Each structure stands twice: as C-alpha cells, then as structure tokens.
Amino acid sequence: MDSIAVPTRSTEKSLCMPIHHAYKIGGIGTVVCGIIQSGTLQPGQMVSIAPFGLKAECKSIELNWDRVSIALPGDEVGINLKGVSIQDVRRGYVIGDAKDPPKVTTKFQARIIVIAPSEIHQGYQPVIDCHTSHMTCTLTKLVSKLDRSGNVIENDPKSLKMRDFAMIEIETWRPIVTEKYQDHQSMGRFILRDGKVIAVGVVECILNAW
Secondary structure, eight states: OTTSOOOOOOTTSOOEEEEEEEEEETTTEEEEEEEOOBSOBOTTOEEEEETTTEEEEEEEEEETTEEOSOBOTTOEEEEEEESOOGGGOOTTOEEEETTBOOOOEEEEEEEEEEOSSOOBOTTOOOEEEETTEEEEEEEEEEEEEEOTTSOEEEESOSOBOTTOEEEEEEEEEEEEOOOOTTTOGGGSEEEEESSSEEEEEEEEEESOOO
C-alpha cells in the first residue's frame, strides 16, 4: 500500500461538478448535490449552470452535513444556490465557474468497444450515459474499425459487432457537457445502452462546442 502513488486532485483545472440531485428545501431554497470533478468551489462564488448558461451564487457548501469554506475535487457536496429555482436545475446539468463556464456540445467523435451481442449500424439511436447525463443519441457515422492498438483496419464499416473496436461520430438529442478523455477522464467517458449495455467508449474529439 505504501508504494501506491496518491492521485493528484485537479485543482488547477476549471470548476466542474455534474449535478446528481436537485432539491427545494423550505427556508433554504435550491440545493444541488454532486461530486466536484475538478477545480474548487467556495461560498460567495458565482457559478454557471450548463448547458444553458444560467448564473447563480453559491451561498453555502455542506460536506458530510458540515458547512465548509471550500470544496475540492472528490468532495461530494450539497450546494445552496441563490438566483435559480428548482425548475432551472436537474440531474445531468453541470456546475462550473461563471468566469470559465463548461463547454457544451451536441456532436463528438468517440472510440468505442461493442460489448453486447448486437449489430450496430449508422443511424442507431441508443441512450448515452455520460457522468450524470442520460439522453438519447444518434450514431451519425461509423468512421472506422480499429484493432486493439487503435490502428485503422477498415474505413466506413457497414456495421459493428460484439468485440469490435471502432471510431464513430455521435450526435446527442440535447446539448451535453463532455470533454476529450485525455483532457478530463471523468467527463470524457460514457456508456451506450439499449435496455442493456451495448458499448463503452471515450470522447476523442469535440466536433462543435459553445
């Protein structure tokens, strides 16, 4: 155990906290809960709520039922927000710093492995789970089939089957906050479901962002 390196917390990156739950609490107001993925958060800080860019003030932070003066990556916290109602926030939205808000997209290129005994074609519409986001998406293009080392073995494949590695393009039905896996691992990995897990993957390239 002593030889295991302690993972570093991404405090140098911009604030990023996917919302797990949102509540309206009498006498307090709107409270959202989630895990800080990167950056730091302090009471009084102005935040942006993606994907729609709403602004709010962080009035207070609770960690394990205790009020704290700062939240760090890995902390599971409850945040009291001033300036938004419970109708403005929901699971899957992402809290970021108002000065450097989270980037939003609907199209990205991803590397996947098919793990279900299914055949996937262009135009397939599974559900994507990325951090706390859950929505329908469309596989708009099967770019290439890959070997285990990531080398291209077939361009524009007609379909993908179980145990196939591939590069694909995905378009989500609603705006989503995600990032390239190499830039932000926890925000750049996802699962594709259709009643069961069909494939798992990572984001390789964002094709549109705002």
